[in-house]
Amino acid sequence: MTTLPSSYDHRPAAAGTPSPARTIAVLDSVDAVLRALDGQRYVADRGLATAIFLALRLPKPLLLEGEAGVGKTEIAKALAAITRAPLIRLQCYEGLDVSHAVYEWDYSRQMLHIRLLEAAGAARDAKPADIFGPAFLVKRPLLQAIEAAEGEPPVLLIDELDRADDEFDAFLLELLSDWQVTIPEIGTIRAARPPVVVITSNRTRELHDALKRRCLYHWIDYPSLEKELQIVTIKVPQAPERLARQVCAFIQGLRRHDLWKVPGIAETLDWTAALVAMGVQELSQPEVLSTLGCILKHQDDVQRARDGLYAELLAEVLGTAAIPESEGAVVSASTAR
Numbered sequence: 001m002t003t004l005p006s007s008y009d010h011r012p013a014a015a016g017t018p019s020p021a022r023t024i025a026v027l028d029s030v031d032a033v034l035r036a037l038d039g040q041r042y043v044a045d046r047g048l049a050t051a052i053f054l055a056l057r058l059p060k061p062l063l064l065e066g067e068a069g070v071g072k073t074e075i076a077k078a079l080a081a082i083t084r085a086p087l088i089r090l091q092c093y094e095g096l097d098v099s100h101a102v103y104e105w106d107y108s109r110q111m112l113h114i115r116l117l118e119a120a121g122a123a124r125d126a127k128p129a130d131i132f133g134p135a136f137l138v139k140r141p142l143l144q145a146i147e148a149a150e151g152e153p154p155v156l157l158i159d160e161l162d163r164a165d166d167e168f169d170a171f172l173l174e175l176l177s178d179w180q181v182t183i184p185e186i187g188t189i190r191a192a193r194p195p196v197v198v199i200t201s202n203r204t205r206e207l208h209d210a211l212k213r214r215c216l217y218h219w220i221d222y223p224s225l226e227k228e229l230q231i232v233t234i235k236v237p238q239a240p241e242r243l244a245r246q247v248c249a250f251i252q253g254l255r256r257h258d259l260w261k262v263p264g265i266a267e268t269l270d271w272t273a274a275l276v277a278m279g280v281q282e283l284s285q286p287e288v289l290s291t292l293g294c295i296l297k298h299q300d301d302v303q304r305a306r307d308g309l310y311a312e313l314l315a316e317v318l319g320t321a322a323i324p325e326s327e328g329a330v331v332s333a334s335t336a337r
Contacts, residue, residue, distance in 0.1 A: 086148070092161050113131065146180065
């Protein structure tokens with residue numbers, strides 16, 4: 001097997017050695033990462049910012065796990081925006097294989113080329129490289145990320161890896177260890193500069209230990225009330241302060257119950273935006289009942305909420321949420337109606 005004689009031949013820096021191409025000037029400290037994420041309207045704690053900083057400096061893939069809707073995918077989008085690098089996304093699913101993740105051959109073009117060779121009387125002299133060459137290669141996300149040669153290294157998002165089969169974890173080991181992929185008909189393609197790799201998982205299955213060892217790991221949990229309120233304030237700035245706090249308190253209450261699908265931050269933002277679009281200033285029974293579909297995505301959960309859970313949580317929110325007024329006084333949300 002041959003190796004492509006090109007920039008792909010350059011091996012990455014040894015493990016633990018910062019690569020100059022990967023040392024992004026604007027993210028030269030944990031504080032700089034926090035400021036950059038804040039500039040992208042992403043609210044992160046110091047633990048997450050540290051994991052991102054180390055993933056860029058070492059460099060190593062960053063594995064983010066957590067419940068759906070807590071902001072894992074948004075990290076990759078924010079990094080691409082911060083570094084002005086292309087975002088290459090591989091959305092995982094059951095049955096994902098090499099032909100959809102790395103490459104496949106354009107068989108229709110190959111057949112057409114063979115017929116042209118036959119018509120020209122050159123088919124007998126044709127070599128395998130004439131048919132299985134770069135011109136007939138359809139590049140999928142992983143190969144696109146490996147072969148990128150100009151500008152900032154791309155951000156490769158391998159999204160929801162837990163949805164793919166166990167065998168796909170094993171395939172990724174070569175990529176994450178040596179920043180290379182092997183195509184039998186061509187050879188080994190190595191990255192001149194390793195991409196920034198973000199892997200997300202909702203933990204519907206355990207990922208392979210060998211894959212985890214090649215990554216830095218961080219768990220993103222549901223936010224606290226104050227952090228979620230901060231996120232809503234940043235993402236939906238037109239929402240009244242009272243409404244934003246009530247929505248966050250209601251969602252926090254829902255998460256304490258055993259639901260089929262607990263609402264994430266994405267549902268909080270969707271619900272807030274929907275209420276703002278309806279001109280709602282504060283939560284009340286009609287609005288909550290008519291918009292349950294914004295936050296609950298399973299019929300059993302919706303029915304449980306309608307059977308009394310929503311009323312319990314609404315009473316709790318309206319009776320305990322305190323909203324500071326501009327004069328500095330603290331007024332209960334129930335008396336401020």
